[in-house]
Amino acid sequence: MKVAAIFCATLFLGVSLFLTASAQTPSPDSSKSLDVSQLEALAKKIDEQNAKIDALSQEILKLEQQVSHIRPGT
DSSP: OHHHHHHHHHHHHHHHHHHHHHHHSOOSOGGGHHHHHHHHHHHHHHHHHHHHHHHHHHHHHHHHHHHHHSOTTO
């Protein structure tokens, strides 16, 4: 289950890096304001998804802890 936590962390960092790189890319045309608003909307959706992923990761960790305390055969 540690793989799931590592995967979630890697996914989060990758998305964060992508958003940072996208935000720093200069737009060649001032008519790209629509694109900026679309990027902001996508960033908000990604943040919401990351929050859901974080919540699920926490649930996985709790379940792992519960399972680790159960003895086999009981």
